[in-house]
Amino acid sequence: MTFLDSLRIAWTALRSNLLRSILTTLGIVIGVASVIILVAVGSGARSEVEKQIASLGSNMLVVFSGSSRIMGRAAGAGTELPLSETDMAAIRDKISGVVAISGQLNGSGPVVYGNANWTTTISGIHADFATVRDWPVVSGRDFNPQDLRATAKVALLGQTVVKQLFQGEEAVGATIRVKNAPFLVTGVLATKGPSSFGRDQDDLILMPMTTARGYIVGKSQVQNDQVGQLYIKFDSLTDLKDAQEDIEALLRQRRRIQPGEEDNFNVRNLAEFMKARTEVLNTMTYLLAATSAISLIVGGIGIMNIMLVSVTERTREIGLRMAVGGRRGDIMRQFLVEAVTLCLIGGLLGTALGAGAAAVIANAAQWPVLIAPSVIALALGAAAATGVIFGFFPARRAAGLNPIEALRSE
Amino acid sequence: MIADAQTVGQTVGQLDATKPDATKPDAKSDSKAGSAQPRGAALIRATKVSKIYTMGEQSVRALDAVSLEIAAGDFVAIMGASGSGKSTMMNLIGALDRPTSGTMSIDGRDIAAMTSDELAEMRNAKIGFVFQQFNLLARTPALRQVMLPLQYAHPRPANLEAIARQRLEQVGLGSRLDHMPSQLSGGQQQRVAIARALVNTPKILLADEPTGALDSKTSEEIMVLFKDLNRDGITVILVTHELDIAAYARRKITFRDGRIVDDSDQAANRVAGGVPA
Numbered sequence: 001m002t003f004l005d006s007l008r009i010a011w012t013a014l015r016s017n018l019l020r021s022i023l024t025t026l027g028i029v030i031g032v033a034s035v036i037i038l039v040a041v042g043s044g045a046r047s048e049v050e051k052q053i054a055s056l057g058s059n060m061l062v063v064f065s066g067s068s069r070i071m072g073r074a075a076g077a078g079t080e081l082p083l084s085e086t087d088m089a090a091i092r093d094k095i096s097g098v099v100a101i102s103g104q105l106n107g108s109g110p111v112v113y114g115n116a117n118w119t120t121t122i123s124g125i126h127a128d129f130a131t132v133r134d135w136p137v138v139s140g141r142d143f144n145p146q147d148l149r150a151t152a153k154v155a156l157l158g159q160t161v162v163k164q165l166f167q168g169e170e171a172v173g174a175t176i177r178v179k180n181a182p183f184l185v186t187g188v189l190a191t192k193g194p195s196s197f198g199r200d201q202d203d204l205i206l207m208p209m210t211t212a213r214g215y216i217v218g219k220s221q222v223q224n225d226q227v228g229q230l231y232i233k234f235d236s237l238t239d240l241k242d243a244q245e246d247i248e249a250l251l252r253q254r255r256r257i258q259p260g261e262e263d264n265f266n267v268r269n270l271a272e273f274m275k276a277r278t279e280v281l282n283t284m285t286y287l288l289a290a291t292s293a294i295s296l297i298v299g300g301i302g303i304m305n306i307m308l309v310s311v312t313e314r315t316r317e318i319g320l321r322m323a324v325g326g327r328r329g330d331i332m333r334q335f336l337v338e339a340v341t342l343c344l345i346g347g348l349l350g351t352a353l354g355a356g357a358a359a360v361i362a363n364a365a366q367w368p369v370l371i372a373p374s375v376i377a378l379a380l381g382a383a384a385a386t387g388v389i390f391g392f393f394p395a396r397r398a399a400g401l402n403p404i405e406a407l408r409s410e
Numbered sequence: 411m412i413a414d415a416q417t418v419g420q421t422v423g424q425l426d427a428t429k430p431d432a433t434k435p436d437a438k439s440d441s442k443a444g445s446a447q448p449r450g451a452a453l454i455r456a457t458k459v460s461k462i463y464t465m466g467e468q469s470v471r472a473l474d475a476v477s478l479e480i481a482a483g484d485f486v487a488i489m490g491a492s493g494s495g496k497s498t499m500m501n502l503i504g505a506l507d508r509p510t511s512g513t514m515s516i517d518g519r520d521i522a523a524m525t526s527d528e529l530a531e532m533r534n535a536k537i538g539f540v541f542q543q544f545n546l547l548a549r550t551p552a553l554r555q556v557m558l559p560l561q562y563a564h565p566r567p568a569n570l571e572a573i574a575r576q577r578l579e580q581v582g583l584g585s586r587l588d589h590m591p592s593q594l595s596g597g598q599q600q601r602v603a604i605a606r607a608l609v610n611t612p613k614i615l616l617a618d619e620p621t622g623a624l625d626s627k628t629s630e631e632i633m634v635l636f637k638d639l640n641r642d643g644i645t646v647i648l649v650t651h652e653l654d655i656a657a658y659a660r661r662k663i664t665f666r667d668g669r670i671v672d673d674s675d676q677a678a679n680r681v682a683g684g685v686p687a
Contacts, residue, residue, distance in 0.1 A: 001561050016549050303614045323506065324606070325534020325562035327527045403506050407545070 010258020028346030036354025097238030103227025124212020140172035140187030142190035300390035319406025339391025345381030415522035505593035538607025597628035
């Protein structure tokens with residue numbers, strides 16, 4: 001009896017009980033589908049998170065002022081002490097490993113070009129901003145220190161703003177009005193994509209910090225040398241944990257915070273924060289993995305059950321096969337092939353279902369779908385293994401039948 | 411076809427050579443009478459064979475020290491009521507079971523010492539089974555039914571389909587190769603089963619109540635087919651309780667309570683110095 005013979009017999013047997021065969025494979029279908037979804041969506045989500053971590057800028061710390069508000073204390077505006085140019089200078093001078101540093105002072109307001117207008121985030125920045133955030137200018141030119149000293153009315157536009165205002169026209173060199181003041185567009189920023197919280201990071205315009213403080217971000221609320229939040233980029237050798245502690249110590253000293261008092265600022269490693277999200281993803285992955293394992297086990301038990309029924313129903317056939325010369329090994333192999341075939345059919349259906357579901361999920365979440373051939377091989381391998389494991393007992397029972405009794409059975 | 415016939419002829423010839431006083435196989439022409447069939451040496455030799463089934467506390471002696479020889483080329487009917495031991499004897503002749511004691515040899519090999527795989531190979535190569543209920547595989551066309559024993563053969567012949575087609579033609583079903591069992595009459599189904607039994611050119615055709623599920627006219631056709639096959643040299647052993655079916659056989663052996671109580675060859679065996687029944 002060749003393998004092809006066994007396969008043909010298995011196919012005939014499975015087809016003669018088509019509905020039963022399909023229902024039996026359901027457990028395997030679900031198990032395999034969840035393996036596919038698990039890996040496809042899991043790796044898609046993971047690559048997405050990695051992209052977001054990269055989009056924050058690597059080796060970077062962020063300093064915010066006014067953590068008292070974040071801690072939920074009812075603190076008035078006076079208790080907040082904004083970060084200043086001197087804070088920035090102190091960090092640059094006293095903390096080792098700083099490659100680049102920039103503030104980002106945020107406001108918002110309408111921006112007008114011709115007939116088009118758009119309300120967006122307006123941020124004042126320092127010249128190193130592009131380096132710190134890994135956010136290059138793709139056309140035109142970046143700000144230079146001269147722009148900052150001169151309080152120049154120049155702007156860099158995010159892609160969303162370009163799309164809203166210019167609709168295909170050349171933006172670089174155009175003059176736009178920001179809060180009614182004319183600004184020269186010197187450059188356009190690269191596309192950054194949505195942030196980890198889904199905010200459109202490309203919906204902003206940048207201007208020199210000095211200009212923003214002077215004209216845009218409501219003079220009255222602003223201290224003379226306020227810089228908003230500080231982005232600090234370190235060289236790759238610096239341990240960000242140490243740097244974080246050093247900055248905290250420095251700022252406590254500068255702000256005269258007594259020992260035991262809480263910080264009124266906050267130093268964060270956003271990449272670490274993002275990594276916490278990967279942890280959540282991992283938990284999800286484990287849950288799905290458990291689901292697929294349980295489905296495969298339950299599916300396998302279903303297969304075993306149906307195979308036992310099949311052995312009972314076909315006792316006479318088994319007897320006949322033995323009478324015409326089928327050995328115990330032949331009978332055993334035949335039923336194993338049948339169980340594995342059943343599982344592989346379930347595996348193929350599950351792969352199709354899983355790939356479809358992964359595509360739907362990925363589309364909804366805007367993740368890339370990654371279904372590698374190795375994943376399909378893994379899923380089908382798991383299905384085949386289920387067939388072998390759970391088909392073994394029924395197959396052994398079939399092979400162990402006494403041919404005389406088997407021939408006599410009804 | 412020709413090759414197969416030669417094989418059978420050769421086998422019979424060889425057996426004859428070992429027993430110089432046996433009738434020569436040129437007696438084919440007078441086989442219509444049903445007597446004086448060509449016979450060779452003992453193909454089946456049972457010596458003081460007992461079979462005891464144990465069910466819990468009770469043990470049943472299905473065969474009680476039975477001795478029996480069946481010559482190659484013979485046409486034998488084994489008869490008896492149910493529980494007489496005829497089915498047990500059939501299982502032993504068919505190499506489906508081993509005796510509890512005594513020696514049981516088929517074509518010179520003692521089956522008592524064989525493993526289940528060796529028994530399977532013996533059944534595959536030397537014995538063709540025909541059953542009362544045909545035992546065809548469901549939803550399988552006739553050609554594939556007949557190919558089945560070839561698939562289990564060692565070595566596996568290369569031209570399974572051609573051999574199976576020949577056998578179906580031999581039993582008169584050359585035009586029904588693709589028919590499923592459900593599309594065939596009872597007589598046709600039994601012919602498929604006979605083709606299947608013949609496909610490995612066995613030495614023994616073992617038929618268990620082969621006409622039990624057929625009407626009398628079809629029964630007669632099947633019995634004529636058996637007779638023709640026997641004339642071509644194959645040993646036919648028929649297990650039946652119907653006298654008119656047994657009448658086609660040359661030799662009749664009757665079992666009761668695990669022993670042979672009547673054997674039409676008894677006298678001849680005594681003369682030849684054979685084992686008394």
